[in-house]
Amino acid sequence: MPAPVTSPSEFAFELALCAHLEETTDLLPARQLGASVASPGSRIIDVCAVAPGPEFDERTHITPRTIPAAAIESDVGVGHAVFWRDAFDCHPARARRATDRAVDVGFFETERRRGREYVRQATRYPDAWFSRLVGIENKPDLGEPGDLLRQLRLDVSLSLFDEVVLATESYVTGAHLNRIPDVVGIWRFDPETGERDVVREATPLATDATGVEPVDYDSLHTDVAFVTAAEKRTARLKLAERAYGKGWRRYDLPGCGHAGVDSDGRPVCGHFGRVVDPGSECGPDCAAFDPADAPEFDRENLRDTRTDWVADPSGVARRQSGLDRFS
Structure with missing residues (x-):
């Protein structure tokens, strides 16, 4: 038997934590999302966990997919159809993408008048559908902190x-606690047993105040950008929507006879007997690769049964068709 490859511990750790949070809390975890504003893409958070708010059920009725923040914040309302371009305060190309996406996911209805496209919201957007966003950075081995x-x-x-x-x-030592910012919570998590100990509770942050985002690091100074509360509201909305639509099981299973998924939906290799990262470990370069059809994997149904997220809602787009008379 060939020697097993080294397990990508951070990937396996991350998936185990997501499965644990999904099973033991009401949080909706999603992986690898952008968490910067002034410099998009410069900060990717390992896990964004969304805590449901009082209007969460209303959100589940609309669509299981991401609704674009630009569409939500546009001047498109429920009762009166407007020309799509007039409803957005942004570049027309971005407005066009947001409109098409909102129609595609069932948040906007569309009609044509004299060759022009008019849109309205199919339902009111439930602003209070989430109550908190929890950002989780995973570092299984604190002996190799990297850019932590x-x-x-x-x-x-x-x-x-x-x-x-x-x-x-x-194991979290006093030296670790002294180096990590005081407001950052610390969890010690065992991915094998699923035990999670809260070493330190997180302190709530001022999400409604101006934020400071480092954008360029130099040996002698750091350039920063000030991010307004309004910019943060939009970024938080975008982050929550992306987490809702994406979830954490977004990997493709490999076409290998050893490939499978466990009861949580984590990718496992029957040959090596552990969770594997299909994106970096599987394929012809693996000594145990056995070409075959990829196993079936209904990730949406699995998420539906394990959380309050709804994979196949009834939708709302056709319920508003009678409002044409108000336009």
Whole structure:
């Protein structure tokens, strides 16, 4: 038997934590989402966990997919159809993309008048569908911190999340506690047993205040951008919507006879007997690769049965068709 490859511990740790949160809390976890504003793409949070709010059920009725923030914040309302371009305060190309996406997911209805497209919301958007965003940075081995402290300091100074947490498998020493910002919560998590100990509770952050985002690091100074409360509201809405639509099981299973999924939906290899990262470990370069059809994997149904997210809602788009008379 060929020697097993080294397990990508951070990937396996991350999936185990997502499965644990899904099973033991009401949080909706999603993986690898952008968590910066002034410099998009410069900060990717390992896990964004969304806490449902009082209008969560209303959100589940609309669509299981992401609704674009630009469409939500546009001047498109429920009772009166408007020319799509007049409803947006942004570049027409971005407005066009947001309109098409909102129609595609069932949030906008569309009609044509004299060759022009008019749109209205199919239903009121439930602003209070989420109550908190929890940003979780995973670092199983604190002996190899990498850019951990810089990432956590950015998260704290920007305050895009209501809470920021460090999740680790390592024993947390006093020296670790002294280096990690005081407001960052710390979880010690065992991916094998699913036990999670709260070493330190997270302190709520000022999401409604101006944030400071480092955008360029130099040996002698750091350039920063000030992110307004309004910009953060839009970024938080976009983050919550992306997390709702994406979830954490977004990997493709490999076409290998050893490939499978466990009861949580994590990708496993029957040959090596563990969770694997299909994107980096599987394929012809693996000594145990056995070409076959990829196993079937109904990730949406699995998420539906394990959370309050709804995979196939009845939808709302056709319920408003009678409102044409008001336009």
